[in-house]
Amino acid sequence: MSEQHIKLPEGSIEKTTTTLNLGPTHPATHGVMQNILELDGERIVSTEQTIGYIHRAFEKIAERRPLYQITTLTDRMNYCSSPINNMGWHITCEKLLGIKTPKRVDYLRVIMMELARISDHLICNSIVGVDAGAYTGFLYVMQYRELIYEIYEEVCGARLTTNMGRIGGFERNFNDIAFQKLEKFLKEYPKVLKEFENLFQRNRIFMDRTRNTGAISAERALNYGFTGPNLRAAGVDYDVRVHTPYSSYEDFDFNIPVGTTGDNYDRWLVRGKEMWESLSILEQAYRKVQEFKGAEAEVFHADAPAYYLPEKEDVYTKMEALIYHFKIVMGETEIPKGEVYQSVEGGNGELGFYLISDGGRTPYRLHFRRPCFIYYQAFEELTKGGMLSDAIMTMSSLNLIAGEMDS
Amino acid sequence: MLTNEHIKQRLKEKFAEQVTGFEEPYGMLTFEAPKELNLKVLNFLYDDEELRFRFLTTLGGVHYPANKGRELAVVYHLHNLADNVRIRFKVFTDINLPDIYTATGLFSAANWMERETYDFYGFNFVGHPNLKRILNVEEMDYFPMRKEFPLEDQSRVDKDDEMFGRGGSAGFGTDTREEDNRNSVTAESEKDDAPG
Structure with missing residues (x-):
């Protein structure tokens, strides 16, 4: 065809790059987030991210809610490890209110948090596999996440949005089935994790796909505010559990795995190693919990009558319990004036709660430090000059959870 | 240290x-x-x-x-x-x-x-390189976390919503709002108690 037959729009001939819109509802984004990629062939020239598709104004809503009603908001942030968010929130409240939790409560919390961490890492690592074309691992480990969810169910009755625990402890003691399932998990999971690792760790295709892609230096990672496995993969041994221990993490003996290059492969390895560490913490915590005998083994909450719902039986028979019950349920408890920052090691980094109270019944201001939100901005730097298919892997290995990002 | x-x-x-x-x-x-x-x-x-x-x-x-x-x-x-x-x-x-x-x-x-x-x-x-909205829609023309935008008052009665228990049909079509919110809530609940 000669030139006179084609009428190209003016200027279009100069454009040598392709604009590709990835997301917000693309299967590879694993969540609602949009990437506008400028491609030269298959190489990424620049990216621009749009987020906020599932923004639910949690920080604003929290300003009208009594403390215990905010727990349900935290569930919906990183929903792959909601118990960590719940516990983090309770620990923040306890810090503000000056409540000291008994050791048994701390250990039970550690059990739930480490189970949550395993389920979080498990999803992330197996999804990286899926994005590299290996679906088997994902399906195989899913039944162990199911087992973790069953333990959640025994403890709090819910699976995904757990609303687990209360300010001061748990709503009830763990039942025998929960412990039996935990034992089953501790017995069977190591073998499964080993097999899962065998599938990927030295797999030629997987290594070629993940090594030297999406890499970041320790210095840049720190400057970008990376925390959690993503920072540790770059070689910085920062872990909130060790640096500012909460929930008696100082009683446990564990290592902080670190990587060297900060690429997708290292992130995958660090998460894998952390699961082993979590397993070891779980075993230690379970042993510690078993050491409590008699009346001590019945302790599952702190003595904080103004914030912890009393037993239903007491509500019907005792005046004080009735008053506290009413005040808590109606959200009529004044919280002390103060300003507190508390963070926990979430599934994908430092999950922080900055709570300002002016002495009213609800927080004056509550700000969540959401690790996903902070490190997603590094996406352009991680993927620039790389291939489009590697960018997909980078996205999943960063463990981006839209719920947490958008709050 | x-x-x-x-x-x-x-x-x-x-x-x-x-x-x-x-x-x-x-x-x-x-x-x-x-x-x-x-x-x-x-x-x-x-x-x-x-x-x-x-x-x-x-x-x-x-x-x-x-x-x-x-x-x-x-x-x-x-x-x-x-x-x-x-x-x-x-x-x-x-x-x-x-x-x-x-x-x-x-x-x-x-x-x-x-x-x-x-x-x-x-x-x-x-000096910010790209100062634009991030979580909210770009067309938004106010700043929602400021205190002049309070969340809905849980006790308001000007909304008729039978399903969600705000006033219900008792106050339908009539303006039951009074100057003091608390008063209107009481008035509302009294009406709810009335038979029919």
Whole structure:
């Protein structure tokens, strides 16, 4: 065809790059987030991210809610490890209110948090596999996440949005089935994790796909505010559990795995190693919990009558319990004036709660430090000059959870 | 060992009377500086060989409507990872002139954090490379986290919604709102009790 037959729009001939819109509802984004990629062939020239598709104004809503009603908001942030968010929130409240939790409560919390961490890492690592074309691992480990969810169910009755625990402890003691399932998990999971690792760790295709892609230096990672496995993969041994221990993490003996290059492969390895560490913490915590005998083994909450719902039986028979019950349920408890920052090691980094109270019944201001939100901005730097298919892997290995990002 | 007392001393040496409001709520050193100085203070904290606050943990806004002339605050949480010390640094500004220097030159992490803070509180981060809304829609023309936008009052009765228990059909079509909300709630519940 000669030139006179084609009428190209003016200027279009100069454009040598392709604009590709990835997301917000693309299967590879694993969540609602949009990437506008400028491609030269298959190489990424620049990216621009749009987020906020599932923004639910949690920080604003929290300003009208009594403390215990905010727990349900935290569930919906990183929903792959909601118990960590719940516990983090309770620990923040306890810090503000000056409540000291008994050791048994701390250990039970550690059990739930480490189970949550395993389920979080498990999803992330197996999804990286899926994005590299290996679906088997994902399906195989899913039944162990199911087992973790069953333990959640025994403890709090819910699976995904757990609303687990209360300010001061748990709503009830763990039942025998929960412990039996935990034992089953501790017995069977190591073998499964080993097999899962065998599938990927030295797999030629997987290594070629993940090594030297999406890499970041320790210095840049720190400057970008990376925390959690993503920072540790770059070689910085920062872990909130060790640096500012909460929930008696100082009683446990564990290592902080670190990587060297900060690429997708290292992130995958660090998460894998952390699961082993979590397993070891779980075993230690379970042993510690078993050491409590008699009346001590019945302790599952702190003595904080103004914030912890009393037993239903007491509500019907005792005046004080009735008053506290009413005040808590109606959200009529004044919280002390103060300003507190508390963070926990979430599934994908430092999950922080900055709570300002002016002495009213609800927080004056509550700000969540959401690790996903902070490190997603590094996406352009991680993927620039790389291939489009590697960018997909980078996205999943960063463990981006839209719920947490958008709050 | 880097103590709060020592950090305070260093700041006082450098900025004299300009850094004020030293407090230690729950053990975290908190202080404030005039907004023109925010970058100078951040730079000092970052560069000083002893202080080394090189990790920006989080950055957020707060609105105090009663604080005339200094209604809005930006709160920086900084972390010295080497000595494991955290501090909180606040900068207040007038709501009618919410200009504040951006920290993006120092911390890449501040980029989205500042966009978010702008989005919800309307700060103008001077020098920010891409200051536009991030979580809200771009067409939005107000700053929703400011206190003049209260959340719905749970006791309001001007909404008729049988399904969700706000007033129900008892008040349908009539204006039952009175000056005092509490009164109208009582009136409403009395009507609910009436048969039919």
